Amino acid sequence: MITTILFLFVLSVLVFVHELGHFLASKLFKIRVDEFAIGFPPKIFSWKKGETTYALNALPLGGYVKIHGENPEDATDPTDKRNFQNVSWWKQVVVLAAGVTFNIIFAWLLLSLSLMVGTTKASLEGIDPAYVSGPQKVLIQAVTPDSPAAKADIQPGDVVLSVNGKEVTTSVQVQTLVKESKKKVLVETERKDATSSHEVIFANESLMGVTLAEVATIKMPFFPALKHGAAGTWYLTSELTNGVLGFFGKLFVGHASWEEVSGPVGIAKHVGSAGREGFASLIFISVLISISLAIMNILPFPALDGGRIVISVIEGIMRKRLNPTFVNVLNTIGFGLLLLLMLVVTIKDIF
Numbered sequence: 001m002i003t004t005i006l007f008l009f010v011l012s013v014l015v016f017v018h019e020l021g022h023f024l025a026s027k028l029f030k031i032r033v034d035e036f037a038i039g040f041p042p043k044i045f046s047w048k049k050g051e052t053t054y055a056l057n058a059l060p061l062g063g064y065v066k067i068h069g070e071n072p073e074d075a076t077d078p079t080d081k082r083n084f085q086n087v088s089w090w091k092q093v094v095v096l097a098a099g100v101t102f103n104i105i106f107a108w109l110l111l112s113l114s115l116m117v118g119t120t121k122a123s124l125e126g127i128d129p130a131y132v133s134g135p136q137k138v139l140i141q142a143v144t145p146d147s148p149a150a151k152a153d154i155q156p157g158d159v160v161l162s163v164n165g166k167e168v169t170t171s172v173q174v175q176t177l178v179k180e181s182k183k184k185v186l187v188e189t190e191r192k193d194a195t196s197s198h199e200v201i202f203a204n205e206s207l208m209g210v211t212l213a214e215v216a217t218i219k220m221p222f223f224p225a226l227k228h229g230a231a232g233t234w235y236l237t238s239e240l241t242n243g244v245l246g247f248f249g250k251l252f253v254g255h256a257s258w259e260e261v262s263g264p265v266g267i268a269k270h271v272g273s274a275g276r277e278g279f280a281s282l283i284f285i286s287v288l289i290s291i292s293l294a295i296m297n298i299l300p301f302p303a304l305d306g307g308r309i310v311i312s313v314i315e316g317i318m319r320k321r322l323n324p325t326f327v328n329v330l331n332t333i334g335f336g337l338l339l340l341l342m343l344v345v346t347i348k349d350i351f
Contacts (some may be wrong), residue, residue, distance in 0.1 A: 006282070012038065014290050015102065018297070021102030023065045025095040025130030032068035032082040039063060050293070067095070072324035089316030094165050096305045096312065103294035104237065107287045111236075112343045115286075118219040127218060127228075136216045147209020149187075152198040154210065158189040169213040178208055210313030213306045237291050244295050302334025 016038055026033050030052055037043075037058035046055035057063075069083030080086055084095070091341050118133060128347040138160040143150050160168055164186050178185055184201045187207070200208055221226065298306040308331075 001198070010282075010286050010289065011062055012060050014106070014286070014293055015292070017066045017102050017106045018064050018099040018293065021098035021100070021157070022067065022095060026065070026067050026084070029087060029091045029095065029195075030082060031084050031087060031091075031095065033065060034068055035064075035066040037063050058116060071319070072327045074301045085321070089312045093309050093314040096309045097292060098296070098300045100294040101288045103297075104233065104246035107235040107236070107290040107294075108229050110283050110287050111232050112225045114226035114280055115218060115220045115228055116222065117280070118217050120215050120217055128224070131224065132220050133217045133219045136214050138168055138171055138174055138214050139215045140210050140297045141213045142211040144209035147207075148200045148202055149198075149208040152187070152200045153196075154187065154189060154198050154200070154208070155191065158191050159215075160187060160212070161164075161190055161195065162188040170214055188264075197350070213308045233287070236288065237295070240288070240291050241295050244299075248299075301338075302333045303338060304334070307331070307334060 002133075019036065022031055023036050034051070035053045035055060037046075037055040037057055040059040040061055040063075044056045044058055044090055046053055063247060066347045067084050069080070069085040077083065078086060083090065084235065140149075140154060140156055140158040140160065142156055143154055160174055162168060164181065166173075166177060168174050184305070185200055187198045187200055187208075189198060203210075225253055297304050298309075300306045300310045311322060311327060
């Protein structure tokens, strides 16, 4: 139940931020906005200010903004300067891209907030020691399958407290103590505030089969947090973009693995786990989802913001509108394919 509530809350906030971008960009260019709603009908209550109706709906699955002339067939009056279809193509592009832009900005602000509040960082390179708070620890980042560490039930996310009874705070200390051991080593770890001991037995050489990293709590003032938050957002956006493009590239040639993607069920599970691990983890998973939402929406695919941007650019180059029926059919097909993809991923998550 808590997982579901957390997931719906995070989703609603991120979709609200996305739609707020479209809303504010439309207002900037004086395009008429008929409705701005949180959630989906049935309606709980609404109020009207000026020409726009603001609504809070019962189904907490995001939200939407109704822009006058958003659908191609709505441009019935070419003299209506407040119709989305009748404004300059570049203004259309700005309005369509504003949602994605707001998701990236929101991710940057969330990441910066986590640095101001204090968050655990796995790489201390480039971090001023003055911003390092609390003791440094050694984190197990990855465990090789069927390795001595895996057989001893050491898992990614475990923190190494000691090796053969000697306290460790760096990866070098762990590696040195492991190499000094001939056939086995006793490793004490911490996992979710619980400590446990693992007897790691080596096969041929003193290798546990783990990837280590020093971690510490980082806490920064306002401006350094904004700077490092921007760098972190850029890095995560680049990595996630490469992952998404790589997946669709492999999907196109039939080599994609569905284990690489998650739908609503999988995302809800991650949000629930992050919520149980604490505020910092929930913030970070929200950053990842916000960036992922932006990347998916900017893809040049029909029905997505990116696909509609392509249409606007083509119309700007041709200096005339494409046939509204053709555009609607294209968007309908694209939406259908997106629903099919979502269905397949959701079924995979469930089973």
